[in-house]
Amino acid sequence: MSHQLIKVYEEGQVGVIQLNRPKVLNALNRQMVDEIVEQLEVYDRNPEIRVMVIKGNDKVFAAGADIDEMLEDTPLSIELTDPFAVWDRMTLIKKPIIAAVNGFCLGGAFELALHCDLIIAGEDAKFGFPEVKLGVMPGAGGTQLLTKAIGQRRALEWIWLGEMHDADEAKSLGIVNRVVAPELVEEEAMRFTHSLAKQAPISVRLIKEAVRAAGDLPLREGMRLERKNFYLAFDSEDQTEGMKAFVEKRPPNFKGV
Amino acid sequence: MDFETIHYSEKDGLATITLNRPKAYNAFTKEMNKEITKALKVANKNNDVRCVVFTGEGKAFCSGQDLQDVDENTNHAEFLRERYQPMLKQLKDTTKPVVAAINGTAAGAGMSLALACDFRLMKPDAKFVSAFVGIGLIPDSGMMYHLPRLIGYAKAMEMTVLGRPMTGTEAYAVGLVTEVVEDNEWDEKVNEFTQNLAGMPTKSIALVKRYMMDSMHESYDEFLEKEAYAQRIAGQSKDHHEGVLSFKEKRQPTYTGQ
Numbered sequence: 001m002s003h004q005l006i007k008v009y010e011e012g013q014v015g016v017i018q019l020n021r022p023k024v025l026n027a028l029n030r031q032m033v034d035e036i037v038e039q040l041e042v043y044d045r046n047p048e049i050r051v052m053v054i055k056g057n058d059k060v061f062a063a064g065a066d067i068d069e070m071l072e073d074t075p076l077s078i079e080l081t082d083p084f085a086v087w088d089r090m091t092l093i094k095k096p097i098i099a100a101v102n103g104f105c106l107g108g109a110f111e112l113a114l115h116c117d118l119i120i121a122g123e124d125a126k127f128g129f130p131e132v133k134l135g136v137m138p139g140a141g142g143t144q145l146l147t148k149a150i151g152q153r154r155a156l157e158w159i160w161l162g163e164m165h166d167a168d169e170a171k172s173l174g175i176v177n178r179v180v181a182p183e184l185v186e187e188e189a190m191r192f193t194h195s196l197a198k199q200a201p202i203s204v205r206l207i208k209e210a211v212r213a214a215g216d217l218p219l220r221e222g223m224r225l226e227r228k229n230f231y232l233a234f235d236s237e238d239q240t241e242g243m244k245a246f247v248e249k250r251p252p253n254f255k256g257v
Numbered sequence: 258m259d260f261e262t263i264h265y266s267e268k269d270g271l272a273t274i275t276l277n278r279p280k281a282y283n284a285f286t287k288e289m290n291k292e293i294t295k296a297l298k299v300a301n302k303n304n305d306v307r308c309v310v311f312t313g314e315g316k317a318f319c320s321g322q323d324l325q326d327v328d329e330n331t332n333h334a335e336f337l338r339e340r341y342q343p344m345l346k347q348l349k350d351t352t353k354p355v356v357a358a359i360n361g362t363a364a365g366a367g368m369s370l371a372l373a374c375d376f377r378l379m380k381p382d383a384k385f386v387s388a389f390v391g392i393g394l395i396p397d398s399g400m401m402y403h404l405p406r407l408i409g410y411a412k413a414m415e416m417t418v419l420g421r422p423m424t425g426t427e428a429y430a431v432g433l434v435t436e437v438v439e440d441n442e443w444d445e446k447v448n449e450f451t452q453n454l455a456g457m458p459t460k461s462i463a464l465v466k467r468y469m470m471d472s473m474h475e476s477y478d479e480f481l482e483k484e485a486y487a488q489r490i491a492g493q494s495k496d497h498h499e500g501v502l503s504f505k506e507k508r509q510p511t512y513t514g515q
Contacts, residue, residue, distance in 0.1 A: 181486035188486075 005032040008039055011190065013050040013197040015043040018057070025063035026056050028108040030083045036112070037089050044093050050197040050204070050256065052093075053189055054116060055100035058182070062109030064130065065140075084140045090115045091212075094205045096196060100189035101125045102182055106164070111138060114145035117208060119175065120189040122182035125167040127175065132162040148215050149175050200238040201256035206230075258299060262289035264314065265296045270307040270455035271448075272300035279315030284323035285366055290340040297347045307455035307514050309351060310447070311374060312358040313367075321365020321388060333394070341366065341398045348373050349470075352463035353514075354454045358447045359425070359434070364388050369398035372407060375466060376454075377434040378447055379425035385433070387417045406473050408433055458496035459514035 007018040017039050019026040036054065043049045056062055090097075099105075099116035105127050113119050113127075121127075129146070131137050138146075138159065147155040150173045158165065170176040180188040196204070206229040213225050233239050238254045245252035258265045264275040274296050276283035300306045313319055327336075348355065348370075357363075357371040359379040364386040371377055371385070389396040396404070396417045404413040408431050416423060428434045438446040454462075464487040472480045491497055495515040503510035 181483070181490060183490045184486050187489075 003035050003039070005029070006035045006039065010049065012194065013048065014190065014193045015039075015046070015049040015052045017052065017054045019055070019062050022057055024066070025060045025104065026109070027064060027066040028062055028112065029066035029069050030081075030086075033083075033086055033108075033112075037086050040090060040093050040097065044095050047256065049095070050201050051096045051098065051193045053098045053100055053193055054112065055186060055189065056102060056109075058102050058186070060103035061099070061101040061105040061113065061125070063104045064107030064109055067134070087111075087115065087140050094208065095201075096204060096208060098189060098193050098196075100185050101127075101167075101176075102185045104164075106130055107138070107142075108140055111140040111142045111145065114149065114175075115141065118177045118192075119170075120178050120180065120185060120192060121167040121170065121176045122185040123167055123179055124182040125170070125176070125179075126164040127167075127170050128162065128164040129159045130162040130164075132160060146175075149173070198254070200236070200242055200252070200254040202236040202238050203233055203242075206233055258296065260292045260296065262286060263292045263296060265299070267300070267303065267306055269452065270305060271310060271451050272296070272303070272306040272308070273310045273312065274300075275312050275314050276319050277314045278323075279313075279317075281323055282317035282320035282362065283313040283315070283367070284320045285340070286323050286326060287340055290344050294344045294347045297344075297351050301347075301351050301353070304514065307353055307457075307459045308451050309353055309355045310358055310451050311355065311370065312447070313360050315361075317361040317367075318357070318359045318363040318383065319367025319370060320362060321367045321369075333397075337397055345373055345399050349466075352466070353459050354457075354462050354466070356447075356451050356454065358443075358451075359383050359385075360443065362386065366398040369396070369400040369403070372403040373399050375462075376450075377428070378436050378438055378450055379428060379434040380440055380443065381425045381437050383425045384422045385416070385424075385428055386422045387420050389420075390418055391420045406470065456512060458491075458494070458500065458512045460494045460496055461491045464491055 005019070005021055007020045009016050017036055019028075019032065021027060021032065040052060043052050096118070097116040099113040099119045101113060101119060101121040103122070103124055103126065105113050105121075105125055107130055110127050110129060129138050129142050131142075137143065143155070143159060146158060150158075154173060167176055167179045171179050178188065178192070210222070210226045210229050213222050217225065237257050238252075241254065242252045262276070262278055264277045266273050274293060276289065278284060278286070278289065297309070300309050354376065355374045356376045356378060357374040359371055359377055360383065361380070362384050363371045364384075365388040368385050368387060387396050387400065389400075395401070400417065404416065412431055415421065423433070425434060425437045429437045436446070436450060468480070468483045468487050496512045499510050499512060
């Protein structure tokens with residue numbers, strides 16, 4: 001598959017997607033989101049890949065959505081092209097997706113990061129939804145995902161005022177997992193990702209499904225899903241290997257089957 | 258660079274910011290806050306600049322906020338947010354050592370500016386005067402943050418609440434200034450000190466600045482992790498390689514700040 005607006009490469013069992021429109025601070029346009037989602041789906045089906053990373057460059061994750069692209073939009077034109085529908089496919093990805101963030105992560109880019117499972121951010125990272133200042137609002141999940149992450153009051157404050165927030169604040173609210181030196185975002189993200197890739201892949205994907213369900217389902221259904229996934233894990237060779245290795249006091253060798 | 262309230266020059270790796278309103282003892286105006294912020298950005302961007310020096314034109318270093326700008330309608334919080342916070346944040350983000358060459362009185366926010374720098378050189382009879390509490394205000398522009406970190410809470414309370422002026426000689430005794438320099442040696446010694454800094458591995462100095470001040474209010478575990486980041490970055494720097502190489506080759510190192 002050819003990519004124009006992203007770069008793609010694999011490092012061991014980690015698939016990396018780099019946003020690549022540096023001249024416009026990686027502004028997300030529709031083609032770019034399409035390319036990202038398609039690549040995530042390719043990696044999700046690739047048995048060699050266990051974890052995926054989405055990153056920008058060492059200066060900026062992405063400054064937001066491509067405004068020029070939206071200037072001519074009418075309600076009917078966007079209803080018919082339905083440009084945000086592709087985002088739904090990102091929620092169906094079963095393997096872990098890690099966002100590695102330097103610099104601006106605003107608007108559509110923040111939505112992209114919130115669609116990821118974990119966020120590793122540099123001390124220089126800035127998060128926010130400036131849409132309100134342009135007389136619009138987040139449209140690719142921002143109001144929902146941020147609210148699930150930090151609660152209604154905080155989310156309203158962030159989205160109403162449209163201000164930028166730094167990495168430490170984002171971490172204290174639970175949006176960001178780790179804050180690292182700006183120079184080391186990529187290195188630390190890869191270090192984290194490689195250690196995640198060593199975990200039993202079946203467990204990792206069943207855990208992701210169950211934890212994600214906690215944000216959506218009533219408790220009883222979530223509990224039921226968790227239990228099913230727990231039982232399902234017992235059909236994997238990795239479960240046998242993991243428990244055996246524990247008893248034999250040696251490190252397990254997980255194969256993802 | 259064209260500035261009205263400061264003079265800015267770059268020479269031999271040094272950027273010098275001279276507060277330049279000598280008739281008002283270099284008091285801060287809105288324009289001066291802005292120009293200092295801008296000058297710091299310019300210095301920070303230029304890789305050839307390895308050290309930044311603040312000093313004052315004429316008799317004073319800086320007498321603090323120009324009270325002509327303040328009246329009964331002043332909203333002091335807005336005042337700080339608009340004028341001082343950008344300057345202080347830029348100063349913290351400056352990735353080179355910053356030296357205050359305190360040639361005369363540093364009062365109020367002028368003292369705060371000196372405290373926000375990484376090193377202070379001072380004439381023996383120049384004075385720090387906190388001044389704020391004396392007119393019913395609180396010490397601002399970062400003074401309540403920096404001062405107890407520099408000299409401890411007890412001394413910081415004395416200086417700010419009792420408002421006793423402190424001379425360069427006294428400030429040296431409590432560890433607030435690095436060197437006391439006599440009037441007749443001032444230019445030469447300040448230049449010597451700052452040139453020396455500019456020739457050091459300034460990238461590692463920037464990392465020290467980035468993490469040491471914050472270490473005073475962080476948990477040990479958090480700090481240790483940041484230390485690991487900083488050493489990883491320093492360990493990959495050209496200056497580190499030069500340092501090790503020059504040691505092996507038994508010669509003086511030449512550092513570039515990269």
